[in-house]
Amino acid sequence: MRAGASFDFVIVGGGVAGLRAAIGLAPAGRVLVLTKAEPAESNTGYAQGGIAAAIGDDDSVRELIEWGARFDRAADGRPSLGREAAHSVRRVLHAGDATGREIGRVLWERVSALGAVETIDHALAAEIVVEDGRAAGVRYFDRGGAPQDVRAGATLLATGGAGQVFRDTTNPAVATGDGIALAFHAGARVADLEFVQFHPTALSRPGAPRFLISEALRGEGARLVNQSGEPFMTRYHPDGDLAPRDVVARSIVRESERTGGAVFLTLAHLDAAYVRGRFPTIAAMLKDLGLDLAVDRIPVGPAAHYMMGGVDTDVCGRTSIAGLFAAGEVACTGLHGANRLASNSLLEGLVFGARAAAAMQEPPRAAPMKEDRVMADGSGLMAEGTNGDHLPYAISHQPSAITNVRELMWRCAGLFRDRAGLEEAVAALDALADASHPATVDRARQRNLSTVARLIARAALRRTESRGGHYRLDYPARDDERWCVHVVETAL
């Protein structure tokens, strides 16, 4: 790729949202897709449980099936539907326990066959190029670390989630929230960043990765038990093991504190052959660690999993900057409220990837602010915000800076939050704030991560109530009178 190359459309990200958008854009012009690691390395590729859909004739999921996606079927040939927490009915299409890999396979196959779409991997987008108030493309670092500019009539951020902002996460290394940072530094509105979903059941074993143990297991009857083997969830919520994710995550920590021991998932009461056949990926992963999914108790605990907030968009993926779009986990459409339901984000990526592709072919215009949004600075909602009298937190701009930010966020802005911890995080991250143009890949990575962390911590400090994924020990109740709003921030 030459410096200053030009395309009709540039898409940052090759997960479900970016790829679906590329398919929609290909008939309209030349499309460039950038991915910062290997092409298939994305949250999409790791999705396990499935994709929620009411399967109608014109449904996006039907489109995916027509393109060749192989979802599991029952003996009568109809799709076999799973159930996950807080869902009232079985609605989750799945391909074993590796649904995202199957969806990614189908989309990549289709995109690879499109002559209009070019992809570059190991290309780290670092800035949105803004000219005369309009997005004009992106600046990225190529595989060799050299800066490159690519110009485009419309630019789509499809960079996925931000789980890596926290020490413990189910997300792969690429999920550092870059699109949120890029949009914010370009002057776009970002919203709802206090709403981070912590998944209750990531594998919790010293030295092992925080591998997700899908909620679909509990949908099939798996139980959470304490160290004495006693099921405990009904003591915390009437829906028991299938209570909403935030409730289960906090209950696991509380049960662990109460008993002084670990919490486990058990499937030992279910048919072993069925368990191994229904969840082959998870079973194989655990087998490598010496655990038998069908027999052994699996130690689990919460980990950062999904970002409900993101770049503020309208229902077509337009952001507040003309020519800049966002779709998938990086976007905040408002669809997931304060607490996403399982299996709705692959679907969101498909739907909003397609919608953004359609809008990107229209004359560019900025999305107006929605009526249910309020600005963070002008709303009078900052009463509990920073008071500016903190000592600077000593985090150096060395490679360890990223580790320090992740530790800080886990400790101060994680599952249980309070004012003191959040003030500590905000002060530390304010000291790292950096609006300069990143000159190297390392600087770009650090700037992205600390920007997103800072935005999350500030938003969490500001919201003095508990709602969905955001839980304040010092404000444990929901406060609809003051806080039934989406709070928006912008650098401008």
Ligand SMILES: Cc1cc2nc3c(=O)[nH]c(=O)nc-3n(C[C@H](O)[C@H](O)[C@H](O)COP(=O)(O)OP(=O)(O)OC[C@H]3O[C@@H](n4cnc5c(N)ncnc54)[C@H](O)[C@@H]3O)c2cc1C
């Ligand atoms: C373990 C796990 C299990 C899950 N299970 C489910 C499930 O069962 N059902 C469900 O609906 N959802 C599930 N989710 C959530 C879902 O997978 C994601 O929300 C969804 O896949 C996000 O898709 P996306 O296209 O927005 O982003 P991603 O799939 O994350 O893709 C992001 C892309 O952006 C690229 N990128 C990022 N930053 C840059 C940059 N600076 N420059 C260039 N490229 C960049 C990455 O390389 C990648 O290609 C799960 C998530 C995880 C982590």
